Amino acid sequence: MNRLSLFIVSTVVALFSFLPQTAVASESDEPGIDVKEIVLGHMSDAYSWHIVTWNGHHVSIPLPVIVKGEHSGWHVFMSSRLDHGHSHEGFFIDETQNGKIYERLDDGTIVRPLDLSITKDVLQIWIVVGLMLWLFIGAARWYRRHDVTRQAPGGMVGLIEMFVMMIYDDLIRPSVGERKARFFAPYLLCAFFFIFITNLLGLIPIFPGGANVTGNITITFFLAMFTMLAVNIFGNKEYWKEIFWPEVPTWLKAPIPIMPVIEFFGVFTKPFALMVRLFANIMAGHAIILSITCVIFITCQIGVAVGASISIVSFVMMIFMNALEFLVAFIQAYVFTMLSAVFIGLAQPEHHAHKA
Amino acid sequence: MPSILTPDLGLLFWMFLAFMTVFLLLWKYGFPVILQMVEKRQNYIDESLQKAHEANEKLMAVQQECDKMMQSTREKQAALLKEAKATHDAIVNQARQKAADEAAIIIADAKAQIEAERQNALRSIRGTVAELSVQISEKILRQKLESDAAQQQYIQRLLDDVAVK
Numbered sequence: 001m002n003r004l005s006l007f008i009v010s011t012v013v014a015l016f017s018f019l020p021q022t023a024v025a026s027e028s029d030e031p032g033i034d035v036k037e038i039v040l041g042h043m044s045d046a047y048s049w050h051i052v053t054w055n056g057h058h059v060s061i062p063l064p065v066i067v068k069g070e071h072s073g074w075h076v077f078m079s080s081r082l083d084h085g086h087s088h089e090g091f092f093i094d095e096t097q098n099g100k101i102y103e104r105l106d107d108g109t110i111v112r113p114l115d116l117s118i119t120k121d122v123l124q125i126w127i128v129v130g131l132m133l134w135l136f137i138g139a140a141r142w143y144r145r146h147d148v149t150r151q152a153p154g155g156m157v158g159l160i161e162m163f164v165m166m167i168y169d170d171l172i173r174p175s176v177g178e179r180k181a182r183f184f185a186p187y188l189l190c191a192f193f194f195i196f197i198t199n200l201l202g203l204i205p206i207f208p209g210g211a212n213v214t215g216n217i218t219i220t221f222f223l224a225m226f227t228m229l230a231v232n233i234f235g236n237k238e239y240w241k242e243i244f245w246p247e248v249p250t251w252l253k254a255p256i257p258i259m260p261v262i263e264f265f266g267v268f269t270k271p272f273a274l275m276v277r278l279f280a281n282i283m284a285g286h287a288i289i290l291s292i293t294c295v296i297f298i299t300c301q302i303g304v305a306v307g308a309s310i311s312i313v314s315f316v317m318m319i320f321m322n323a324l325e326f327l328v329a330f331i332q333a334y335v336f337t338m339l340s341a342v343f344i345g346l347a348q349p350e351h352h353a354h355k356a
Numbered sequence: 357m358p359s360i361l362t363p364d365l366g367l368l369f370w371m372f373l374a375f376m377t378v379f380l381l382l383w384k385y386g387f388p389v390i391l392q393m394v395e396k397r398q399n400y401i402d403e404s405l406q407k408a409h410e411a412n413e414k415l416m417a418v419q420q421e422c423d424k425m426m427q428s429t430r431e432k433q434a435a436l437l438k439e440a441k442a443t444h445d446a447i448v449n450q451a452r453q454k455a456a457d458e459a460a461i462i463i464a465d466a467k468a469q470i471e472a473e474r475q476n477a478l479r480s481i482r483g484t485v486a487e488l489s490v491q492i493s494e495k496i497l498r499q500k501l502e503s504d505a506a507q508q509q510y511i512q513r514l515l516d517d518v519a520v521k
Contacts, residue, residue: 114366116366121367129378143389148393148397182388186387189382190382221368222371
């Protein structure tokens with residue numbers, strides 16, 4: 001029964017993932033399909049939320065563009081004004097520069113303005129934030145309104161409790177340590193659910209999902225920075241001593257501070273690893289699914305028979321990849337949280353037992 | 357370089373704002389409440405289990421005491437039954453003895469009475485016999501003897517002989 005429902009779910013997911021890509025097919029009636037362009041285009045941030053292209057017409061949700069011009073101050077307008085290469089108040093989308101907004105000044109020079117637009121990724125992030133607030137504050141309200149010694153939550157609140165306690169008991173408490181677990185739990189839980197929900201929404205190919213948020217280096221950079229700050233701000237004396245005066249033979253730390261330099265690099269390589277790991281995993285997952293989808297359109301151009309047979313293979317592969325990405329969505333959120341918790345735990349060393 | 361590889365200031369700004377919003381709100385109103393309440397329930401469950409365990413132990417003790425009481429009651433019951441049986445036997449024996457004694461007394465009485473009756477009867481028979489004898493002798497001797505006194509004397513002597521025999 002479980003396997004059947006999993007199959008149905010993944011089939012539906014795979015079927016849905018056809019929709020936006022079908023759009024791509026009609027778009028590329030012109031000879032040749034630029035797979036790289038399609039894949040990168042779908043993974044990149046954008047000023048509007050593209051849904052489907054029908055007979056050459058783009059159907060997309062326009063999003064607000066907020067830019068500060070070099071001399072003209074702040075401008076707020078909908079991204080639909082910049083469609084089809086149009087220019088609005090001197091701002092235009094430069095497709096050669098990753099499709100970012102540029103400003104053409106009066107003297108003809110082109111500069112990148114300060115750009116705080118609500119892009120597709122930003123909207124996706126706010127959707128995730130809204131979802132998280134609804135889920136967790138809703139769950140918290142349940143606990144406030146019920147006597148926990150009389151009943152346990154069921155349904156959605158029960159599911160949330162299961163997830164929260166799984167992360168807290170299996171991951172945060174052993175990694176951070178009992179003493180500080182409570183203090184760091186809100187950040188670690190927040191990071192876990194943010195990444196997990198974002199990853200899941202990223203697998204839904206149409207609005208309100210489908211944006212490649214955790215596969216964008218800016219997002220993972222921010223999350224890794226947050227972890228780095230949490231590690232280093234709350235790291236205790238022992239932690240800093242282990243970095244600058246570790247317990248190694250003296251010739252390794254003076255006069256040439258080999259070990260301190262290596263340890264100090266560790267402060268930055270740890271969050272860097274966090275950043276790249278999450279980014280690369282999610283980006284790769286999206287890229288593979290998109291590429292397998294593109295295979296259908298490439299082979300269909302060669303011939304109907306080849307196209308049909310390869311499409312079946314491709315379709316099965318897509319179901320498999322989506323099921324795999326479903327797993328990866330959880331695993332990467334879990335790994336990010338676990339590594340963050342471990343790094344935070346390592347920055348809170350107690351006086352080692354073997355020293356005493 | 358593709359845009360997903362180049363950090364974007366606008367996206368970073370919004371990410372910062374959004375993540376801080378969700379983080380601060382959930383820090384204040386979300387996760388600690390859930391964790392605290394789950395811990396509270398966990399403690400309650402542990403406590404309840406402990407209490408149940410204690411209650412179970414108490415129950416076991418009560419059960420044992422109950423068994424002990426049952427045992428002693430049974431012993432007492434057996435002793436009482438034994439005692440009752442002894443008393444019963446004693447009473448029956450006593451009654452039997454009394455009945456036998458009484459019967460012996462009654463029999464003795466009856467014997468005495470019979471003896472008395474017999475003596476009486478003998479005595480009355482003796483009188484009657486004497487009277488009859490006298491009357492008979494009178495009738496016989498009226499014809500032969502003139503003297504009444506000599507006759508009476510003679511008969512009396514004969515009668516004594518008979519009685520002695």
